[in-house]
Amino acid sequence: MSTHARITASVYTSHVPAIGVAMDQGRTQEPYWLPLFAGYAPSRRWMDANRPDAIVLVYNDHANAFSLDMIPTFALGTADRYAPADEGWGPRAVPPVHGHGELAAHIAQSVIQQDFDLTLINRMTVDHGLTVPLSLLFGEQAPGASGWPVPVIPLAVNVVQYPVPSGRRCLQLGQAIRRAVESFDTPLNVQVWGTGGMSHQLQGPRAGLINREWDNAWMDRLIADPRGLSEMPHLDYVREAGSEGIELVMWLIARGAMADLDGGGPPRVAHRFYHVPASNTAVGHLILENP
Numbered sequence: 536m537s538t539h540a541r542i543t544a545s546v547y548t549s550h551v552p553a554i555g556v557a558m559d560q561g562r563t564q565e566p567y568w569l570p571l572f573a574g575y576a577p578s579r580r581w582m583d584a585n586r587p588d589a590i591v592l593v594y595n596d597h598a599n600a601f602s603l604d605m606i607p608t609f610a611l612g613t614a615d616r617y618a619p620a621d622e623g624w625g626p627r628a629v630p631p632v633h634g635h636g637e638l639a640a641h642i643a644q645s646v647i648q649q650d651f652d653l654t655l656i657n658r659m660t661v662d663h664g665l666t667v668p669l670s671l672l673f674g675e676q677a678p679g680a681s682g683w684p685v686p687v688i689p690l691a692v693n694v695v696q697y698p699v700p701s702g703r704r705c706l707q708l709g710q711a712i713r714r715a716v717e718s719f720d721t722p723l724n725v726q727v728w729g730t731g732g733m734s735h736q737l738q739g740p741r742a743g744l745i746n747r748e749w750d751n752a753w754m755d756r757l758i759a760d761p762r763g764l765s766e767m768p769h770l771d772y773v774r775e776a777g778s779e780g781i782e783l784v785m786w787l788i789a790r791g792a793m794a795d796l797d798g799g800g801p802p803r804v805a806h807r808f809y810h811v812p813a814s815n816t817a818v819g820h821l822i823l824e825n826p
């Protein structure tokens with residue numbers, strides 16, 4: 536039996552705010568939303584069978600916890616608790632997010648000593664970028680629930696204000712997170728989640744842009760050729776997947792944490808789903824298991 540923590544799987548999903556609203560208002564069975572939530576039904580069953588002890592959740596804040604006052608590129612949450620952010624209509628009625636202080640402190644120590652200059656966060660609220668993926672994978676939580684089923688270590692990535700980190704740097708950060716987790720001397724089952732994307736543009740003359748072909752080819756490469764994909768320049772994302780399509784670089788962090796980037800075998804695709812539209816966004820979703 537393993538004496539150290541292990542990364543068992545990575546989960547990837549879009550984080551569209553309207554998905555959270557549909558769940559919070561009990562509208563998931565409406566025709567518009569049915570096919571989307573059907574695509575996550577296998578994921579919830581998979582999550583029931585493969586519930587981790589902790590999740591490192593890579594996401595981006597949308598000028599809720601952060602602002603132009605301070606723009607950390609990579610910020611790791613080391614708090615015990617994070618309240619849902621008020622994004623303009625009051626905070627979502629979902630439970631607070633509980634952290635994992637010991638594992639977070641270990642990841643901070645290890646990743647910073649591997650030369651990634653992380654910002655550390657001891658207090659912040661979490662917006663739809665973090666809570667909508669939790670809702671999608673864990674479903675509706677009982678009213679008044681004291682927390683989500685699993686502790687979460689938030690890793691906030693700046694993909695909102697340029698300059699944003701390169702795909703290459705994101706993949707390397709994932710590799711560093713893998714080394715950090717696997718050197719934690721408690722036998723935890725840890726998942727790394729990459730969120731955001733897929734193609735969407737919320738502003739300007741190209742608002743509403745969706746690129747199915749590009750999104751699906753990008754997911755193919757994420758599975759089979761993450762190193763090659765990590766070299767894709769930002770301009771390709773913006774041109775092909777829209778200004779907010781750049782959120783996809785965060786998926787490369789989760790992908791970098793998988794065993795095959797560390798000399799192990801290739802991941803198994805446990806689930807793959809793609810759906811258009813959800814609000815203004817193409818929704819992509821993937822679950823990869825380590826061998």
Ligand code: DHB
Pocket residue numbers: 550551552553597731732735737779813814815816
């Ligand atoms: C939408 C998508 C996002 O990723 C986001 O952060 C906000 C809005 C949308 O499609 O409406």
Ligand code: FE
Pocket residue numbers: 550597664731732779782
């Ligand atoms: Fe977003």
